[in-house]
Amino acid sequence: MQLRDLEFLTTLIRVGSVTKAAELMNTTQSNASKILKKLEERFGFELVVRTNGRIVPTAEGQVIAERAQAIVMGLRQLDLQARNLRELRHGSLIVGSTPQLSRAFVPNVASQFMRVNPEVSISIETRNSQVLIDLVANRQLDFAVGLLSSEDTTIECVPLFDVHMLGALPKQHSLAGKSYLTAADFHQQDFITSSMLDRSREQIESFFSAGNAKPFDRGEASLSYARIHMVKSGLGITMIDSLAAKEYSDSDLVFLPLLPSIEMKVWLIKSRLSLKSMIHEAFEQNILEHAKNFAMEVN
Numbered sequence: 001m002q003l004r005d006l007e008f009l010t011t012l013i014r015v016g017s018v019t020k021a022a023e024l025m026n027t028t029q030s031n032a033s034k035i036l037k038k039l040e041e042r043f044g045f046e047l048v049v050r051t052n053g054r055i056v057p058t059a060e061g062q063v064i065a066e067r068a069q070a071i072v073m074g075l076r077q078l079d080l081q082a083r084n085l086r087e088l089r090h091g092s093l094i095v096g097s098t099p100q101l102s103r104a105f106v107p108n109v110a111s112q113f114m115r116v117n118p119e120v121s122i123s124i125e126t127r128n129s130q131v132l133i134d135l136v137a138n139r140q141l142d143f144a145v146g147l148l149s150s151e152d153t154t155i156e157c158v159p160l161f162d163v164h165m166l167g168a169l170p171k172q173h174s175l176a177g178k179s180y181l182t183a184a185d186f187h188q189q190d191f192i193t194s195s196m197l198d199r200s201r202e203q204i205e206s207f208f209s210a211g212n213a214k215p216f217d218r219g220e221a222s223l224s225y226a227r228i229h230m231v232k233s234g235l236g237i238t239m240i241d242s243l244a245a246k247e248y249s250d251s252d253l254v255f256l257p258l259l260p261s262i263e264m265k266v267w268l269i270k271s272r273l274s275l276k277s278m279i280h281e282a283f284e285q286n287i288l289e290h291a292k293n294f295a296m297e298v299n
Contacts, residue, residue, distance in 0.1 A: 001042055003075060006068040008035050009047065013065045016054040091279040092121045096132040096144035099223050100163075100243045101266065106145050109290045113283055120279060128222075129199055136269050142280060143287070144269040147199040158268040160288070161295030165200060165262035166245050166255040168228060169237040176254045183211020190236030191215030195222035203262045204239055210260075228253065266291075 004025070012021040012032075022032035040047050047061035057065055097106040102124060110122040127135065129146035136144050137155055149157035167181040175185055186208060194201045208215065218236040221227045224244035231238050231253065241264065245255040268287060274280075 001039070003072065005035050005039055007072055008032060009039060009065055010069045010072060012036065012048065012055060013057050013061070016056065018055060091119070091277065092123070093142045093279065093283055094123045094125060094140070096125045096127055096135055096141040096146070096269075098129055098132070098146050099126055100147075100241055101145050102126045103225075103247065104243065105266075105290075105294055108294075109287050112290065113286050117279075117282075122283075133269060136271050139271050139274050142270070142274070143283070145287070146267055146269055147264050149265070149267050150269070154272050156270050156272050158270070158288070160266045160268050160291035162263050162265050163241045163243050164264070165204070165239045165241055165258055167237065167258060168231055168240050168245065168248075168253055168255055170231065170234070171252050171254050173237065173254070175237070175256075178256060180257045180259045182259050183208050183213040185213075186215045186237070187211075187213040189215050190218045192218050192227045192230045192236050192238040193220045194227070194239070195220055198222050199264060200239070200241065200262070203264070207258065207260075207262055 008021060008025050008027075011024050012018065015021050015024065018032050018036070019029050022029045025032065027035075036047065043060070043064060045060050046058050047064060048055045048057050050056075095106060095110060106124055110124060114120055114122055125135070125141065129148035132141065132144035132146045133148060133150045133152070133155060135141045137150075137152055145160070167175075167185075169175055175181065175189075178185065193204060207213075216236075219230060221230065224240040225247075227238040227240060228244065228248055228251075230236070232251075239258070239262070240255075248255075268284070268291075270284070
Protein backbone atom coordinates (compact mmCIF):
# COMPACT_ATOMS: atom_id res chain seq x y z
CA MET A 1 0.00 0.00 0.00
CA GLN A 2 1.34 3.37 -1.02
CA LEU A 3 0.55 6.92 0.04
CA ARG A 4 -1.06 7.51 -3.35
CA ASP A 5 -3.52 4.67 -2.63
CA LEU A 6 -4.67 6.42 0.55
CA GLU A 7 -4.90 9.73 -1.30
CA PHE A 8 -7.14 8.05 -3.88
CA LEU A 9 -9.43 6.63 -1.17
CA THR A 10 -9.90 10.00 0.53
CA THR A 11 -10.50 11.66 -2.85
CA LEU A 12 -13.02 8.99 -3.88
CA ILE A 13 -15.08 9.41 -0.73
CA ARG A 14 -14.94 13.21 -1.04
CA VAL A 15 -16.19 13.36 -4.65
CA GLY A 16 -18.37 10.19 -4.63
CA SER A 17 -17.32 9.05 -8.10
CA VAL A 18 -14.59 6.74 -9.36
CA THR A 19 -14.43 8.67 -12.64
CA LYS A 20 -13.99 12.07 -10.94
CA ALA A 21 -11.51 10.65 -8.42
CA ALA A 22 -9.45 9.17 -11.26
CA GLU A 23 -9.40 12.54 -13.06
CA LEU A 24 -8.30 14.37 -9.91
CA MET A 25 -5.58 11.80 -9.27
CA ASN A 26 -4.48 11.99 -12.90
CA THR A 27 -5.01 8.29 -13.57
CA THR A 28 -7.39 6.10 -15.59
CA GLN A 29 -10.74 4.83 -14.34
CA SER A 30 -9.48 1.27 -14.80
CA ASN A 31 -6.43 1.91 -12.63
CA ALA A 32 -8.60 3.67 -10.04
CA SER A 33 -10.84 0.60 -9.80
CA LYS A 34 -7.75 -1.60 -9.34
CA ILE A 35 -6.55 0.62 -6.47
CA LEU A 36 -9.92 0.37 -4.75
CA LYS A 37 -9.99 -3.41 -5.16
CA LYS A 38 -6.44 -3.71 -3.80
CA LEU A 39 -7.33 -1.66 -0.71
CA GLU A 40 -10.46 -3.71 -0.01
CA GLU A 41 -8.48 -6.95 -0.35
CA ARG A 42 -5.83 -5.62 2.03
CA PHE A 43 -8.32 -4.55 4.70
CA GLY A 44 -10.62 -7.53 4.23
CA PHE A 45 -13.92 -5.70 3.80
CA GLU A 46 -15.79 -3.35 1.49
CA LEU A 47 -14.80 0.27 1.81
CA VAL A 48 -17.52 1.83 -0.36
CA VAL A 49 -20.91 1.03 -1.83
CA ARG A 50 -22.92 2.65 -4.60
CA THR A 51 -26.10 4.39 -3.42
CA ASN A 52 -28.37 6.37 -5.77
CA GLY A 53 -25.60 6.59 -8.35
CA ARG A 54 -23.05 7.91 -5.86
CA ILE A 55 -20.12 6.20 -4.11
CA VAL A 56 -20.46 6.38 -0.31
CA PRO A 57 -18.30 4.79 2.38
CA THR A 58 -19.38 1.81 4.43
CA ALA A 59 -19.15 2.20 8.20
CA GLU A 60 -15.78 0.44 8.12
CA GLY A 61 -14.73 2.42 5.06
CA GLN A 62 -15.51 5.70 6.84
CA VAL A 63 -13.19 4.76 9.72
CA ILE A 64 -10.40 3.80 7.31
CA ALA A 65 -10.94 6.97 5.22
CA GLU A 66 -10.71 9.25 8.27
CA ARG A 67 -7.49 7.58 9.36
CA ALA A 68 -6.14 7.72 5.82
CA GLN A 69 -6.93 11.45 5.68
CA ALA A 70 -5.01 12.02 8.91
CA ILE A 71 -2.01 10.12 7.55
CA VAL A 72 -2.06 12.01 4.25
CA MET A 73 -2.32 15.39 5.99
CA GLY A 74 0.40 14.43 8.47
CA LEU A 75 2.81 13.48 5.71
CA ARG A 76 2.03 16.67 3.80
CA GLN A 77 2.78 18.71 6.94
CA LEU A 78 5.99 16.73 7.41
CA ASP A 79 7.03 17.50 3.84
CA LEU A 80 6.27 21.18 4.41
CA GLN A 81 8.28 21.26 7.62
CA ALA A 82 11.21 19.53 5.92
CA ARG A 83 11.08 22.06 3.09
CA ASN A 84 10.96 24.93 5.58
CA LEU A 85 13.98 23.53 7.38
CA ARG A 86 15.86 23.15 4.10
CA GLU A 87 15.05 26.71 3.19
CA LEU A 88 15.61 28.00 6.76
CA ARG A 89 12.05 29.27 7.09
CA HIS A 90 11.26 27.89 10.53
CA GLY A 91 13.24 26.89 13.60
CA SER A 92 14.60 28.06 16.90
CA LEU A 93 17.99 28.28 18.58
CA ILE A 94 19.10 28.86 22.16
CA VAL A 95 22.43 30.66 22.36
CA GLY A 96 24.37 31.26 25.56
CA SER A 97 26.70 34.19 26.14
CA THR A 98 28.85 35.76 28.82
CA PRO A 99 27.72 39.19 30.07
CA GLN A 100 30.43 40.99 28.06
CA LEU A 101 29.48 39.29 24.82
CA SER A 102 25.73 39.57 25.38
CA ARG A 103 25.89 43.38 25.31
CA ALA A 104 26.78 43.68 21.63
CA PHE A 105 28.40 40.81 19.76
CA VAL A 106 25.89 37.99 20.31
CA PRO A 107 22.74 40.18 19.99
CA ASN A 108 24.13 41.67 16.78
CA VAL A 109 24.80 38.23 15.32
CA ALA A 110 21.35 36.96 16.35
CA SER A 111 19.55 40.03 15.01
CA GLN A 112 21.28 39.87 11.66
CA PHE A 113 20.50 36.14 11.32
CA MET A 114 16.84 36.61 12.21
CA ARG A 115 16.46 39.50 9.76
CA VAL A 116 17.67 37.26 6.94
CA ASN A 117 15.62 34.31 8.26
CA PRO A 118 12.43 35.89 9.68
CA GLU A 119 10.82 32.57 10.67
CA VAL A 120 13.79 31.59 12.87
CA SER A 121 13.70 32.62 16.53
CA ILE A 122 16.78 32.89 18.78
CA SER A 123 16.82 33.03 22.58
CA ILE A 124 19.92 34.44 24.31
CA GLU A 125 20.85 33.17 27.78
CA THR A 126 23.52 35.04 29.78
CA ARG A 127 25.77 33.02 32.11
CA ASN A 128 29.43 32.85 33.09
CA SER A 129 31.78 30.85 30.87
CA GLN A 130 31.92 27.67 32.97
CA VAL A 131 28.15 27.46 33.30
CA LEU A 132 27.84 27.93 29.53
CA ILE A 133 30.13 24.95 28.94
CA ASP A 134 28.07 22.81 31.33
CA LEU A 135 24.82 23.81 29.61
CA VAL A 136 26.22 22.96 26.17
CA ALA A 137 27.50 19.61 27.49
CA ASN A 138 23.99 18.86 28.77
CA ARG A 139 22.59 19.98 25.41
CA GLN A 140 20.50 22.73 26.98
CA LEU A 141 22.09 25.27 24.63
CA ASP A 142 22.60 24.96 20.89
CA PHE A 143 25.64 27.21 21.01
CA ALA A 144 27.52 29.32 23.54
CA VAL A 145 30.00 32.16 23.16
CA GLY A 146 32.37 32.43 26.09
CA LEU A 147 35.90 33.03 27.35
CA LEU A 148 36.73 29.45 28.38
CA SER A 149 37.44 26.40 26.27
CA SER A 150 36.91 22.83 27.41
CA GLU A 151 38.82 19.56 27.23
CA ASP A 152 35.56 17.62 27.40
CA THR A 153 35.56 15.31 24.37
CA THR A 154 31.83 15.88 23.87
CA ILE A 155 32.43 19.62 23.46
CA GLU A 156 33.94 21.42 20.49
CA CYS A 157 35.41 24.89 21.00
CA VAL A 158 36.12 27.02 17.93
CA PRO A 159 38.23 30.20 18.37
CA LEU A 160 36.43 33.35 17.23
CA PHE A 161 38.66 36.30 18.11
CA ASP A 162 40.85 37.72 20.88
CA VAL A 163 40.02 40.57 23.23
CA HIS A 164 42.57 42.35 25.37
CA MET A 165 42.37 44.05 28.72
CA LEU A 166 42.80 47.82 29.04
CA GLY A 167 43.47 50.07 31.97
CA ALA A 168 40.44 52.32 32.63
CA LEU A 169 40.88 55.59 34.49
CA PRO A 170 39.44 59.11 34.61
CA LYS A 171 40.85 61.61 32.12
CA GLN A 172 42.13 63.77 35.00
CA HIS A 173 44.06 60.90 36.59
CA SER A 174 47.85 61.29 36.87
CA LEU A 175 48.39 58.23 34.67
CA ALA A 176 46.02 59.38 31.92
CA GLY A 177 48.79 60.90 29.80
CA LYS A 178 50.75 57.69 29.45
CA SER A 179 50.86 55.68 26.21
CA TYR A 180 50.49 52.39 28.06
CA LEU A 181 50.38 51.01 31.59
CA THR A 182 52.72 48.54 33.24
CA ALA A 183 52.20 46.67 36.48
CA ALA A 184 54.30 49.27 38.27
CA ASP A 185 51.80 51.98 37.34
CA PHE A 186 49.14 50.18 39.38
CA HIS A 187 51.33 49.85 42.49
CA GLN A 188 49.54 51.36 45.50
CA GLN A 189 46.78 52.73 43.30
CA ASP A 190 43.15 52.31 44.41
CA PHE A 191 42.04 49.42 42.23
CA ILE A 192 38.64 47.89 41.46
CA THR A 193 39.11 44.30 40.38
CA SER A 194 36.92 41.75 38.68
CA SER A 195 35.06 39.01 40.52
CA MET A 196 36.68 35.68 41.37
CA LEU A 197 34.23 34.14 38.88
CA ASP A 198 35.53 36.34 36.08
CA ARG A 199 37.95 34.77 33.59
CA SER A 200 40.19 37.85 33.74
CA ARG A 201 40.76 37.79 37.53
CA GLU A 202 43.55 35.20 37.47
CA GLN A 203 45.31 36.95 34.58
CA ILE A 204 45.12 40.34 36.30
CA GLU A 205 46.62 38.91 39.49
CA SER A 206 49.40 37.25 37.47
CA PHE A 207 50.06 40.59 35.74
CA PHE A 208 50.51 42.33 39.09
CA SER A 209 52.55 39.48 40.59
CA ALA A 210 55.00 39.42 37.66
CA GLY A 211 55.58 43.17 38.10
CA ASN A 212 55.74 43.08 41.91
CA ALA A 213 52.82 45.51 42.02
CA LYS A 214 50.42 45.70 44.96
CA PRO A 215 47.40 47.90 44.26
CA PHE A 216 45.00 48.82 47.05
CA ASP A 217 41.87 46.71 46.68
CA ARG A 218 38.91 49.11 46.78
CA GLY A 219 36.28 46.65 45.68
CA GLU A 220 35.31 44.14 43.02
CA ALA A 221 32.55 43.68 40.47
CA SER A 222 31.92 40.89 37.99
CA LEU A 223 30.55 43.12 35.24
CA SER A 224 32.74 45.56 33.34
CA TYR A 225 30.12 48.30 33.25
CA ALA A 226 29.79 48.10 37.04
CA ARG A 227 33.56 48.65 37.45
CA ILE A 228 33.36 51.52 34.98
CA HIS A 229 30.71 53.28 37.07
CA MET A 230 32.80 52.78 40.20
CA VAL A 231 35.75 54.41 38.43
CA LYS A 232 33.57 57.31 37.28
CA SER A 233 32.47 57.72 40.90
CA GLY A 234 36.10 58.32 41.89
CA LEU A 235 36.72 55.03 43.72
CA GLY A 236 39.86 54.15 41.80
CA ILE A 237 41.01 52.67 38.51
CA THR A 238 40.29 49.29 36.95
CA MET A 239 40.86 47.01 33.98
CA ILE A 240 38.16 46.11 31.49
CA ASP A 241 38.11 44.18 28.25
CA SER A 242 38.23 45.89 24.87
CA LEU A 243 34.61 44.87 24.22
CA ALA A 244 33.38 46.97 27.13
CA ALA A 245 35.80 49.80 26.40
CA LYS A 246 34.34 50.16 22.93
CA GLU A 247 30.97 51.10 24.48
CA TYR A 248 32.51 53.87 26.60
CA SER A 249 34.90 55.30 24.00
CA ASP A 250 33.20 58.72 24.10
CA SER A 251 33.00 58.98 27.90
CA ASP A 252 35.16 60.98 30.31
CA LEU A 253 37.43 58.00 30.81
CA VAL A 254 40.76 57.01 29.27
CA PHE A 255 41.50 53.43 28.16
CA LEU A 256 45.16 52.52 27.91
CA PRO A 257 46.83 49.31 26.67
CA LEU A 258 48.78 47.15 29.08
CA LEU A 259 52.41 46.08 28.76
CA PRO A 260 52.72 43.15 28.68
CA SER A 261 49.24 42.69 27.26
CA ILE A 262 46.53 40.55 28.83
CA GLU A 263 44.59 38.76 26.14
CA MET A 264 41.60 36.44 26.27
CA LYS A 265 40.28 34.27 23.49
CA VAL A 266 36.57 34.21 22.68
CA TRP A 267 35.26 30.75 21.85
CA LEU A 268 32.24 29.36 20.03
CA ILE A 269 31.19 26.35 22.10
CA LYS A 270 29.01 23.55 20.74
CA SER A 271 28.19 19.93 21.49
CA ARG A 272 29.62 17.13 19.38
CA LEU A 273 26.65 14.94 20.33
CA SER A 274 23.74 17.12 19.20
CA LEU A 275 22.15 16.55 15.83
CA LYS A 276 22.78 19.55 13.62
CA SER A 277 20.08 20.94 11.34
CA MET A 278 20.67 23.25 8.42
CA ILE A 279 19.70 26.13 10.72
CA HIS A 280 22.52 25.17 13.09
CA GLU A 281 25.01 25.02 10.24
CA ALA A 282 23.88 28.35 8.81
CA PHE A 283 24.01 30.08 12.19
CA GLU A 284 27.50 28.74 12.90
CA GLN A 285 28.74 29.99 9.54
CA ASN A 286 27.11 33.35 10.20
CA ILE A 287 28.76 33.80 13.60
CA LEU A 288 32.19 32.82 12.22
CA GLU A 289 31.90 35.42 9.47
CA HIS A 290 30.62 38.06 11.90
CA ALA A 291 33.54 37.36 14.26
CA LYS A 292 36.10 38.25 11.61
CA ASN A 293 34.73 41.77 11.24
CA PHE A 294 34.05 42.22 14.95
CA ALA A 295 37.65 41.33 15.83
CA MET A 296 38.92 44.27 13.79
CA GLU A 297 36.49 46.65 15.50
CA VAL A 298 37.50 45.83 19.08
CA ASN A 299 41.26 45.38 18.67
